[in-house]
Amino acid sequence: MGKQEKEKNRTVKTMTDVVMEARNVYKTYGKLEAVKGVSLQIRKGDIKLIFGPSGSGKSTFLRCLAMLTMPDKGEVYLGEQCLTKPGVDLNKARARIGFVFQHIYLFRHLTALGNVELALREVLKLSKQEARERALAALKEVKVADCINRYPAQMSGGQAQRVGIARAIARNPDIILLDEPTSALDPELTGEVIDSLRDLAKEGTTMLIVSHEMPFAREVAEEMIFYDEGAIVETGIPSHFFNSPNSDRAKKFMNRIINRTTRE
Amino acid sequence: MFEFVSEFLPWIIQGFTLTVEITLFGIFLGLGIGILLAIGDLYGGKLVKGFIAIYVEFFRGSPLFIQLFLAYYTVPALLHIPLDPYITAFLVFGLNSAGYQKGYIKGAMETIYEDQMAAGLSTGMSRAQTLRHVIIPQALRILIPSWTNEFCSLTKSSSVVAYVGLFDLVGAGREIIGITYDVLAVWLVIGAIYLAWITGFAKIMDIIYEKKKIPGVELLMQ
Numbered sequence: 001m002g003k004q005e006k007e008k009n010r011t012v013k014t015m016t017d018v019v020m021e022a023r024n025v026y027k028t029y030g031k032l033e034a035v036k037g038v039s040l041q042i043r044k045g046d047i048k049l050i051f052g053p054s055g056s057g058k059s060t061f062l063r064c065l066a067m068l069t070m071p072d073k074g075e076v077y078l079g080e081q082c083l084t085k086p087g088v089d090l091n092k093a094r095a096r097i098g099f100v101f102q103h104i105y106l107f108r109h110l111t112a113l114g115n116v117e118l119a120l121r122e123v124l125k126l127s128k129q130e131a132r133e134r135a136l137a138a139l140k141e142v143k144v145a146d147c148i149n150r151y152p153a154q155m156s157g158g159q160a161q162r163v164g165i166a167r168a169i170a171r172n173p174d175i176i177l178l179d180e181p182t183s184a185l186d187p188e189l190t191g192e193v194i195d196s197l198r199d200l201a202k203e204g205t206t207m208l209i210v211s212h213e214m215p216f217a218r219e220v221a222e223e224m225i226f227y228d229e230g231a232i233v234e235t236g237i238p239s240h241f242f243n244s245p246n247s248d249r250a251k252k253f254m255n256r257i258i259n260r261t262t263r264e
Numbered sequence: 265m266f267e268f269v270s271e272f273l274p275w276i277i278q279g280f281t282l283t284v285e286i287t288l289f290g291i292f293l294g295l296g297i298g299i300l301l302a303i304g305d306l307y308g309g310k311l312v313k314g315f316i317a318i319y320v321e322f323f324r325g326s327p328l329f330i331q332l333f334l335a336y337y338t339v340p341a342l343l344h345i346p347l348d349p350y351i352t353a354f355l356v357f358g359l360n361s362a363g364y365q366k367g368y369i370k371g372a373m374e375t376i377y378e379d380q381m382a383a384g385l386s387t388g389m390s391r392a393q394t395l396r397h398v399i400i401p402q403a404l405r406i407l408i409p410s411w412t413n414e415f416c417s418l419t420k421s422s423s424v425v426a427y428v429g430l431f432d433l434v435g436a437g438r439e440i441i442g443i444t445y446d447v448l449a450v451w452l453v454i455g456a457i458y459l460a461w462i463t464g465f466a467k468i469m470d471i472i473y474e475k476k477k478i479p480g481v482e483l484l485m486q
Contacts, residue, residue, distance in 0.1 A: 066386060068382055091385075091388055091390045092388070094385060094386060094387070094388045095388025098386075099386035101382070101383065101386070103379065105379045105380065105382060105383035107380065107383060107384075108376070108402060108478055109401050109402045109405065109478045118387065118389075118398075119387035119389055122393050123393075153478070167387060168386075171387070
């Protein structure tokens with residue numbers, strides 16, 4: 001295959017490039033409609049960013065995609081496999097999805113290395129040696145190689161979240177879902193996590209990120225998705241949102257966010 | 265006053281051995297069954313939960329002595345099989361302790377459950393794998409103090425086996441008193457043995473607890 005052809009293959013995305021898709025997904029908690037008929041497609045290499053007011057259901061939607069929360073209605077596809085059909089081996093599917101939590105959720109009784117190794121041993125069934133090498137490589141990639149023997153409570157929030165990212169990427173998942181990876185951290189610690197995400201973006205990692213880090217969004221996101229009251233309100237490239245969003249809700253929200261950022 | 269100790273030392277040792285055996289066997293069997301009951305109570309359907317509730321109420325709500333008595337005199341009659349008295353006592357103590365330990369274990373699991381389970385599932389592990397490698401190892405660490413309490417109380421209640429004719433520490437004491445009539449001295453010695461054994465064991469558990477504590481995590485549950 002010539003170089004040009006390769007380029008072309010990369011840019012022309014076909015249906016088979018779809019890594020993950022939500023079709024009309026619903027999720028209700030009691031009276032709260034967190035997700036109301038959301039559809040979304042993510043192709044290989046995409047970096048999409050979901051943003052919107054807190055409590056609007058973004059996290060729930062992300063958890064539905066990873067089947068950590070079961071959608072009430074609608075379909076979720078991982079590649080060509082429908083995950084919402086009965087009888088699907090969800091554990092196998094989740095092994096191909098990386099997930100980074102807002103509150104990090106490292107395994108508290110394991111060191112950084114142990115956190116990353118566990119699934120490599122138990123899910124991918126790698127040998128001790130192989131698992132260790134892969135875990136170390138992942139930890140090095142997010143630049144926490146110096147605290148591999150520390151327990152979660154002995155790390156800073158930024159270090160812990162980077163270990164969380166290492167745990168998500170070590171299995172080489174098809175896609176990584178990140179649920180507000182920086183919002184629980186002290187402001188001075190968000191930078192190091194953002195740097196790690198930027199590195200992943202450069203490598204062409206497929207990512208769907210819930211985040212309000214606007215400078216980061218502007219830099220790496222190919223598409224931004226404004227989500228409010230359980231639904232996607234508006235989508236567009238970052239400059240669209242920074243310059244002139246269509247909906248009033250997005251306008252208001254962008255104003256608030258930009259004001260807040262400049263005040264800081 | 266205490267001359268009888270050297271004279272009846274073999275009895276005392278025999279009685280102490282049985283007390284230790286019953287207690288250790290009971291507490292470990294109780295731990296195993298307790299873990300299963302806790303998992304059943306967290307995950308099981310209505311039927312499983314209902315069964316567990318009845319189980320716990322029965323073993324927690326009726327005197328150990330009566331449970332032991334029932335096991336000795338009614339189960340063999342109903343099943344038409346002779347039961348070894350020692351094995352029966354071991355089983356009753358294990359089943360009884362499980363009723364208490366289930367509560368401790370479930371409590372410990374609940375404090376770590378939600379987020380750690382989500383984290384485990386997100387890495388592709390199954391629920392069973394996450395329980396085994398994440399939830400239970402953490403729960404057992406939290407459990408150690410309440411487990412030590414359970415040990416203390418089980419050791420003391422183990423003396424009821426004397427009523428069904430087993431020769432434990434209290435059984436040995438009664439036999440010795442039957443010969444020497446020195447009630448006070450015998451019970452003082454027997455009591456001191458309980459005290460030393462329980463204190464020593466609890467001390468060891470404290471050391472294990474400190475050693476196994478997850479670095480940086482202060483007591484998660486009080």
